[in-house]
Amino acid sequence: MVFRPGPLAGSLLEIPDTVPLCDFRLDERHGRRPIAESLDPFVCGISGRTVLVPQLKDRVDHLAKGLAQHVGWVANDGTEFDKVAVIFAPNTIDTLTISWAIHRLNGLSSPANAVYSAEELQYQLDISRATVLFTVPSLLPIALRAASKCNLNQDHVIICEMPGEPQSSKGFRTVSNLIEQGATLPELDVLRWTKAQGRRQTAFLCFSSGTSGTPKAVMISHYNVIANVLQIQLFEQHMRDAIEPGYRDVTLGLMPFSHIYGLVAICHIAVYRGDSIIVLPKFVFKDFLASIERFKINTLSVVPPIIITMVKNKALCDQFNLTSVRQIMTGAAPLGQETAQEFASQYSNWVTRQGYGMTETATAVTNTSPFDVWLGSSGCLLSGVEAKLLSPEGTEISAYNTPGELLVKAPSVVLGYLNNPKANAETFVDMADGRFVKTGDEVEFRKSPAGNEHVWVVDRIKELIKVKGLQVAPAELEACLLEHLAVADCAVIPVADERAGELPKAFVVKSAAVATDDENVVKQSILKRVEKAKSRHKWLAGGVEFVDIIPKSPSGKILRRLLRDLERERRRDTKVKL
Structure with missing residues (x-):
């Protein structure tokens, strides 16, 4: 089954393909x-x-x-x-x-x-x-x-x-x-x-690991970027018109412009529609808040860790005048439903929106309409996007609320990887109804109370933990842990186990509230929280380890690979000593 955009997306008109x-x-x-x-x-x-x-x-x-x-x-x-x-x-x-x-x-x-x-x-x-x-x-x-x-x-x-x-x-x-x-x-x-040169000519080489492996050079055409700008513009125009005719936005330019989120979904779209971008070179929490106050920023384009920081530091946020903000847009990594709900309750006057995309789709595939916000979802498909879900066995999924790997066809899907035929064959798939990109993300399509199809990201397929053959999603456990007062930030990875195959282990940054508390007491409290909320196979049987920081990319994605590598090195060293 092919999932297609609903009425919120609008109808995409012709995309120029002879314009740099x-x-x-x-x-x-x-x-x-x-x-x-x-x-x-x-x-x-x-x-x-x-x-x-x-x-x-x-x-x-x-x-x-x-x-x-x-x-x-x-x-x-x-x-x-x-x-x-x-x-x-x-x-x-x-x-x-x-x-x-x-x-x-x-x-x-x-x-x-x-x-x-x-x-x-x-x-x-x-x-x-x-x-x-x-x-x-x-x-x-x-x-x-x-x-x-x-x-x-x-x-x-x-x-x-x-x-x-x-x-x-x-x-x-x-x-x-x-x-x-x-x-x-x-x-x-x-x-x-020449005719259609914009479809063929590469404008940007952005580097992405795709669904796996080392970073690959993604060839993004002029046409790809233009298409996505028009898709986003079309989806959001009704929201802007509802604010006032001819509305112009002041948006935050904090996401790295080297990342596809900052490059296309902030910079290119903003300049095209006459908005202003307040450029910040890096995230420093007080500077971030001061810039909102100083420049009267309307739209905060961020990643989930920044939202988590705001939730955990509400008192500091209240020291700044943030009344200019109309909406917050998050992407690059899923924002858990519990965190989204807590944030929305703290900032009830703001529209909390989430989108989904990747470098290989340059950029957005979904977006959230302010007229159908479903906290935790990544919103609805943009105009021109077609999507399929595949089971692990490769069969197409047509039912709602059923997880599968997301495949996407869109005018913004890139030309491919430079000089990498193996990765191209693994990622870009020619099907009877066109060329699709395999995202490596497990998602579900669910119908919102308003009747629109929303995309819910379950997890990265390659990051799912298998406990006695049962799947455990790291993002699910991370969302649970973040509800605990002792947890400022966290990441969950698999660790090897002879009996179960793998077990979940949590790396936790303690919150200031428990900074001087006994670590064993805090650890037991965290373990009990998960045991109370989750099925037995999802318990943190791999342990809890306190760390100073969770490694993340500039776009906010947890670098679980680094933690997995660290864990493997430790285990190797232990075996050598034995």
Whole structure:
């Protein structure tokens, strides 16, 4: 059975496929909100520095010209894979200016995680075959080590200025230098695109582990991003119209712009519809709250750990004026129903929304309508999306409330993985009714009280724990643990057991309320909480271990793999000593 969008999604019209992203975002001919009606698109939440709307197009054009002269790129020569630039930086107000300047030269932008080590950055540089690297002063030593190992020309390492850091690095060109240089240069040739080139040409190389394995280079076309922007815009327009005609939003730009959530679902959609993005380079709780108050932010686009932090620190939140907030949007990892309900009760004037997507669907597949909020669900399918559920045996599931692996077909589903036929064959499946991407997520379709089909994420299939053949979902136990007053944060992983195969073990960050309490007493209280709430096979028979922090990606996903690796190393060491 194919699940299709309901009435909340709207009807998607034609998606332009001959338009590069730099034009789609900045040219009113392609449906962008008129420049004169737009808010300033990028505002630095640290310094307050603003990129004005009329400046943005000029900055992109001038940077493209300066970059072309500096590195020798010609707009209509070669393919996008001959002009690859990696952006290794935290969020800045120039991040998207850089990407769109690269696109203006028919090049390809590859955003890199700002917490990468030199080895991880080297891997991305190697796979993408980048010849230009943008970074910030604080990350320059890491960038140079990686560039050296890849034999990347050091003159092609370009500095993007950051507030609080040196505004120039001796011996290196800066983004400002290139913009100033480009302002004096002749205009670039107009891009010569053929029919449907936007469907074929890669705009971004974003790195994802997909359903398993090492990070892979995901080829995201111009058409993919444009399609998802139009899908989100269509789904949310009725909400914006209900606020007021011509409504413009001030949204939080905290999610890493190297991650597909920040890149598309925040930056590209906001600029297209004339909103303003308050750019923060990292999550510092008090800075986050102060920015909401200072800039009167309306939409908080976050991940579940931030919502959990707000729930656990309500007293601190109450010290700031958060009355400008209309809604909070969460994604990148599931938000448990219990946590969502607790948060919604604390902030009853806010609409609590959740979406679902992945890098391979660039970005959103579902979204929550404010007219049918079902806390804990990931919302409804966007227009243009078709979905299937497959059982472990590979049969299609047609019933509601029945879990299966989610497969998705949509105009935003990406071109595939670069130079990785094995991963492509495992992830992208040609079926009788089209090409679907296997998400590796176990979900259920359920009908809301209002009668709409909602997607509920059960768990990552590869992360399910098998206890005597019975499945245990880590997310389910984590949601249960977070209800305990002693738990500030947590993660559940499987540990090997000779009798049961696997057992659940919890890593727990204690809350401030029990910081000085006896750890054994706290541990027993946590174990009893799970034993009272869950079936026996879901009990934490693998134990509870207190830690200072739960490892997470910048997008908020728990890095259970790191905890599993740590546990395996410990067990190996124990066997060696014995």
